[in-house]
Amino acid sequence: MQLKVKFFASLSEQIGFTDTTVDVDKPATVSDVWNLATGGQTMPVNTLCAINMAYARLDDSISNGDEIAFFPPVTGGNA
Amino acid sequence: MQLKVKFFASLSEQIGFTDTTVDVDKPATVSDVWNLATGGQTMPVNTLCAINMAYARLDDSISNGDEIAFFPPVTGGNA
Amino acid sequence: MTALLRGGVFDPWQELARIEAGLVKGKHGACASFVGTMRDFNVGDNVHSMSLEHYPEMTQQFLDNICTQAARRWNLIDCLIVHRYGEINPGDPIVLTAAWSAHRADAFDACRFLIEELKARAPFWKKELTDSGERWVHDTPGK
Amino acid sequence: MTALLRGGVFDPWQELARIEAGLVKGKHGACASFVGTMRDFNVGDNVHSMSLEHYPEMTQQFLDNICTQAARRWNLIDCLIVHRYGEINPGDPIVLTAAWSAHRADAFDACRFLIEELKARAPFWKKELTDSGERWVHDTPGK
Numbered sequence: 001m002q003l004k005v006k007f008f009a010s011l012s013e014q015i016g017f018t019d020t021t022v023d024v025d026k027p028a029t030v031s032d033v034w035n036l037a038t039g040g041q042t043m044p045v046n047t048l049c050a051i052n053m054a055y056a057r058l059d060d061s062i063s064n065g066d067e068i069a070f071f072p073p074v075t076g077g078n079a
Numbered sequence: 080m081q082l083k084v085k086f087f088a089s090l091s092e093q094i095g096f097t098d099t100t101v102d103v104d105k106p107a108t109v110s111d112v113w114n115l116a117t118g119g120q121t122m123p124v125n126t127l128c129a130i131n132m133a134y135a136r137l138d139d140s141i142s143n144g145d146e147i148a149f150f151p152p153v154t155g156g157n158a
Numbered sequence: 159m160t161a162l163l164r165g166g167v168f169d170p171w172q173e174l175a176r177i178e179a180g181l182v183k184g185k186h187g188a189c190a191s192f193v194g195t196m197r198d199f200n201v202g203d204n205v206h207s208m209s210l211e212h213y214p215e216m217t218q219q220f221l222d223n224i225c226t227q228a229a230r231r232w233n234l235i236d237c238l239i240v241h242r243y244g245e246i247n248p249g250d251p252i253v254l255t256a257a258w259s260a261h262r263a264d265a266f267d268a269c270r271f272l273i274e275e276l277k278a279r280a281p282f283w284k285k286e287l288t289d290s291g292e293r294w295v296h297d298t299p300g301k
Numbered sequence: 302m303t304a305l306l307r308g309g310v311f312d313p314w315q316e317l318a319r320i321e322a323g324l325v326k327g328k329h330g331a332c333a334s335f336v337g338t339m340r341d342f343n344v345g346d347n348v349h350s351m352s353l354e355h356y357p358e359m360t361q362q363f364l365d366n367i368c369t370q371a372a373r374r375w376n377l378i379d380c381l382i383v384h385r386y387g388e389i390n391p392g393d394p395i396v397l398t399a400a401w402s403a404h405r406a407d408a409f410d411a412c413r414f415l416i417e418e419l420k421a422r423a424p425f426w427k428k429e430l431t432d433s434g435e436r437w438v439h440d441t442p443g444k
Contacts (some may be wrong), residue, residue, distance in 0.1 A: 009354050010437040043372030051398075053359035055422070067357060075386070075438040076353075076396065076425035088211050088283030089294040127294075132216035134279070148213060149258035154295040155210075155241070155253065171314035182343030183392035191334050192405065192422030198327030251316075262335065266413055269333075273405060 001025075001064035005037040008071035015041065027072070031058045033068045046073050080143035084116040089149035094120065096141075101140070110137045112147045125152050159230060161221035161239040163214070168240055170254040177238050181258060186235045190269035191256035200246035203288040205248065210242045213281040224275045228250070228257065231271070232264040239272060243282070302372060302433070304364035304382040311383055313321065315398040320381050329378045333412035336397035337364060339392035343438070346431040349373070355386045356424040367418045371400065374414070376405040382415060 005020045012018040015038055022036045030049050049056050050069040062068060084147050090096040100113055101115045102147050108127050131146040141147060160177065170193045178189070198205055221239050228237055240254040251275065257268035284295040303320065313336045318343050321332070322440055341348055383397040396419065398413035427438040 001416070006356070008424070009428070010439065032428055050359055051425075053362050054357070062391075069359065071424065072426060072437070072439045074422060074424055075427045076420050076423050085213070087213055087281070088285070089296065103249070129216055129281075134221050138282075148216065150213070150281065151283060151294070152295045153279060153281055154284045155277050157282050160302075169318075171318045175312075175314045184339065187338055187340045189336045189338070191336075193332040194405065195330055195332070196327070197330045197403065259339065262337065262416060265398065266335070266409075270409055 003062060004063070004067045005033060006069040007066065008069065011044065011047065011070055014044070018067060028062055029059050030056055030062060030068060033062060034058075034070060036063075037068075041072075044072070047071070048073065049064050082112060082141060082142075082144070083146045084112060085146065085148040087148065089151050090123065090126065090149055093123070107139050108143055109135055109141060109147060112141060113137075113149060116147075120147075123151070126150070127152065159222075159225040159237050160297070161218065161225055161231055163212070163218060163221070164224040164240060164242050165244045167250070168242065168254075170240070170251045172241050173238065173254055174256055177236060177256070181236060185260070186258040187260050188262040188265040189256060189258045190262070190265040191254065192269055192273050193251055194253040198245050198246050200286060200288075203286075203290065206289075207248070207285055207286045208246050208287065209284070210243045210252070210287045211283045212245055215292050217243075217281050220280050221276070222266075224272055224280075225281055227275075232259065232265060232268040233261070234259050234268055237268060237272065239276070241276070241280070241282070264288075289300070302365075302368040302380050303339055304361065304368055305384070306357070306361060306364070307383060308386050308387050309385075310393055311385065311397075313383070313394045316381065316383050316397055320379060320399070321401075325330055325378060328403070329401040330403050331375075331405040331408040332401045333400060333408040334397065335404070335416050336394055337396040338418070339389050339393050339395055343429060343431075346429075346433065349430045349432075350391070351359050351389050351430065352428045353386045353389055353395070354426045354428070360384075360386075360424045362417070367423075371414055375400070375402065375411040376404070377402050377407060377411055380411060380415065380430055382419070384419070384423070386427070393414050399435040 003022050007015050020037050046070050082101050086094050099116050127150050174190040223235050235258040238256045242252050255272035259267045368380050378401040381399045385395050399417035400408045402408040
């Protein structure tokens with residue numbers, strides 16, 4: 001199955017890109033997608049993830065066509 | 080001593096006037112001022128009072144030149 | 159710190175914009191504000207208009223005083239109260255409270271303190287004109 | 302209920318006036334609002350400007366979702382969120398949350414819920430330009 005993968009903010013700078021696509025041929029979790037998409041780079045602590053724009057957990061299962069996103073802790077506003 | 084006395088809202092309608100002046104010749108409290116100013120009318124329950132624009136109690140003592148006010152419970156805004 | 163009594167209609171958003179235009183840019187991270195507007199219903203009745211009586215010198219002192227208290231209790235850059243008196247129609251703003259601070263907790267808490275103190279103790283008395291005539295709100299059961 | 306993402310400067314008071322012009326007059330007694338503005342200091346450093354990255358579809362869904370949650374939890378007539386993204390300068394408004402209700406407790410609580418949820422979980426990431434260069438705020442000690 002094909003998945004879109006996105007990285008945001010400092011995480012995309014570390015990984016070196018913001019978007020990629022991965023192919024998975026067996027049941028997989030969000031963690032597996034990280035490993036495939038980054039070529040096995042270490043995931044920074046506190047990394048958050050989303051499946052189809054909803055917060056998810058690293059051990060959640062993914063489905064064909066999902067959009068998976070990885071990002072650092074959010075920091076809106078400053079008040 | 081001379082005192083200005085004011086009544087507000089429903090209380091002034093009941094008493095029949097909004098302002099008056101009273102003369103007191105001995106130590107007196109806010110209660111005494113009510114009796115002098117209204118000719119001994121019954122004070123409605125929940126009546127509030129102020130001495131010189133600050134909330135006061137009915138048994139507080141008054142001084143020459145004070146402005147004494149009587150009013151019903153306050154009802155600002157409606158939200 | 160500003161507390162204003164207004165005898166005519168005021169625009170709360172213009173009042174806020176005007177105060178903010180006078181603040182040093184970049185210092186306040188947070189502004190919390192509250193606007194109380196006249197409803198056309200109260201305690202089950204239609205209300206056509208109302209008249210808000212006040213005790214001018216005492217009311218002004220009271221509003222100034224709660225601004226001072228707020229500024230003592232929270233870390234504020236500025237605060238504002240605007241309050242109507244006189245004849246008021248449904249849809250008209252009656253009261254505006256606002257607080258500016260570096261951080262949002264101080265702004266929210268101070269803004270809410272101002273409106274709660276004002277409602278509980280500021281010398282205003284409201285007479286409503288309803289379908290069944292005039293009434294003082296402190297005489298209304300349930301209010 | 303309206304949640305807007307804005308790529309350029311917005312005027313919070315005009316946004317509030319615009320929403321209010323669309324409400325039926327006399328029904329809402331209370332409007333609580335909060336404006337978060339960019340400060341020129343943070344964690345002890347001067348901040349010259351910042352860049353706010355977001356995840357457009359997810360951010361929009363998140364903001365819509367907290368409006369829906371607020372409307373379920375409190376008795377609201379309307380609520381509004383406006384949030385900037387992109388390049389932001391000190392003094393610029395970053396975020397506006399507002400809630401209209403018949404009564405002030407619902408308006409205050411909903412307005413505060415919106416900003417607290419937004420700060421805690423909305424997908425925005427802030428990069429600051431300070432005296433010592435660029436930094437992601439989630440990498441700053443103490444933030």
